[in-house]
Amino acid sequence: MKTITIRTQSHTYPVYIGYKTALKQFHYWIKSLPKTQNIIVITSPKINPLYKIGNFKKIIIADDEKNKNLKTAQKVIHQLICLKADRHTLLVAFGGGVIGDLTGFIASIYLRGIPFVSIPTTLLSQVDSSIGGKCGINFPQGKNLIGSFYHPKAVFCDPSFLRSLSERDFKSGLGEIIKYSILDRSLYKDLLQHKKEILERKPDILEKIIFKCLQIKKKYIECDEKDYSKRHALNLGHTVGHALETSTHYCHLTHGEAIAQGLYFASALSLKKKLCRQKTAKQIHALLRQYEFYPQKISSQVFSHITQDKKRMGTVIPWILIKDIGTVCQYPLPILSQENLERIKSWKAHKEIAGTLTLNDIRLNSD
Numbered sequence: 001m002k003t004i005t006i007r008t009q010s011h012t013y014p015v016y017i018g019y020k021t022a023l024k025q026f027h028y029w030i031k032s033l034p035k036t037q038n039i040i041v042i043t044s045p046k047i048n049p050l051y052k053i054g055n056f057k058k059i060i061i062a063d064d065e066k067n068k069n070l071k072t073a074q075k076v077i078h079q080l081i082c083l084k085a086d087r088h089t090l091l092v093a094f095g096g097g098v099i100g101d102l103t104g105f106i107a108s109i110y111l112r113g114i115p116f117v118s119i120p121t122t123l124l125s126q127v128d129s130s131i132g133g134k135c136g137i138n139f140p141q142g143k144n145l146i147g148s149f150y151h152p153k154a155v156f157c158d159p160s161f162l163r164s165l166s167e168r169d170f171k172s173g174l175g176e177i178i179k180y181s182i183l184d185r186s187l188y189k190d191l192l193q194h195k196k197e198i199l200e201r202k203p204d205i206l207e208k209i210i211f212k213c214l215q216i217k218k219k220y221i222e223c224d225e226k227d228y229s230k231r232h233a234l235n236l237g238h239t240v241g242h243a244l245e246t247s248t249h250y251c252h253l254t255h256g257e258a259i260a261q262g263l264y265f266a267s268a269l270s271l272k273k274k275l276c277r278q279k280t281a282k283q284i285h286a287l288l289r290q291y292e293f294y295p296q297k298i299s300s301q302v303f304s305h306i307t308q309d310k311k312r313m314g315t316v317i318p319w320i321l322i323k324d325i326g327t328v329c330q331y332p333l334p335i336l337s338q339e340n341l342e343r344i345k346s347w348k349a350h351k352e353i354a355g356t357l358t359l360n361d362i363r364l365n366s367d
């Protein structure tokens with residue numbers, strides 16, 4: 001089993017990564033707590049019958065993205081009160097990113113903050129959402145618009161949970177992993193070399209990939225815990241990704257699928273802004289295709305949702321764009337006008353990269 005220690009200004013906590021060992025570590029860790037400690041597991045109707053994690057009190061909530069909202073948080077808080085949860089109660093988030101985000105958010109506000117640990121059960125939550133302290137929930141106007149920074153006491157990433165994940169949910173994690181590979185060339189090479197083992201969910205390679213992604217994320221969250229500067233790099237692909245999710249009411253795309261579309265857009269925009277070479281954009285395009293993410297047309301309606309982007313600064317969106325594989329930069333652009341939104345309607349990112357559509361077909365406000 002591998003361990004990573006996350007050290008931010010406000011908190012230090014361990015992340016255990018190991019096939020069939022991280023869950024054992026959870027049981028070992030729990031034993032170190034006082035016998036009187038009230039422990040409540042928050043999980044979903046899908047995960048609960050699949051895995052037995054112990055004889056704990058449970059709150060079971062539907063974990064679709066559209067339930068990651070205030071109404072669900074309120075229901076859970078009501079159940080916590082019924083279960084007599086006090087300030088020493090430990091919450092255990094047992095599920096994917098939706099369960100993790102909701103549990104972290106509730107832990108941060110219930111009685112002004114109670115402890116929680118995380119046992120992520122999806123690829124996406126193991127490589128990304130389980131660390132970093134962001135606990136966001138959705139609001140009709142935008143994704144993760146409400147939330148807090150609140151860290152778990154410990155995280156237990158056991159890739160054995162990934163066996164039961166559907167193809168689509170597994171692939172969703174790959175969307176976020178491809179994002180990490182654009183931030184780190186060594187991971188990019190791993191994804192090119194080990195596609196077969198990754199798709200076959202071989203424990204060794206999954207452990208390696210999860211460990212690498214968490215190490216990359218650790219670097220950003222430790223130097224910029226509250227996401228004011230360097231951590232913005234992790235937002236690569238998310239400006240368009242979040243707008244896609246919001247505009248489709250979280251019904252059509254998984255988070256990772258939306259991020260993959262955001263990566264197509266970010267690489268094409270980087271090319272248009274002459275930040276990267278055509279070769280780099282093509283490499284990213286090829287990797288996305290290799291993992292069966294294909295570019296979709298992005299409508300102007302999606303772009304209108306970008307105006308709600310949490311990272312916007314007044315009328316400017318600080319895009320994260322790509323210079324090369326392993327190097328990204330912040331590139332502020334004014335929010336698109338209606339006229340430019342109409343122009344962009346006809347833009348297909350894949351044609352852009354393939355060179356069949358001229359770069360002049362897209363005009364942004366700053367041109």
Ligand SMILES: NC(=O)c1ccc[n+]([C@@H]2O[C@H](COP(=O)([O-])OP(=O)(O)OC[C@H]3O[C@@H](n4cnc5c(N)ncnc54)[C@H](O)[C@@H]3O)[C@@H](O)[C@H]2O)c1
Nearest residue numbers: 046096097098099121122124125129134161164165169255
């Ligand atoms: N907090 C952060 O820093 C951060 C980062 C990235 C993403 N997120 C959030 O994470 C969420 C997406 O997370 P996700 O991709 O884990 O999706 P998810 O939590 O919606 O889970 C996807 C599906 O997989 C099922 N599932 C979970 N574990 C399973 C298992 N072991 N076997 C079978 N089915 C299982 C769930 O019941 C659900 O139906 C989004 O809301 C996104 O905004 C948060």
Ligand SMILES: [Zn+2]
Nearest residue numbers: 176238255259
């Ligand atoms: Zn994400």
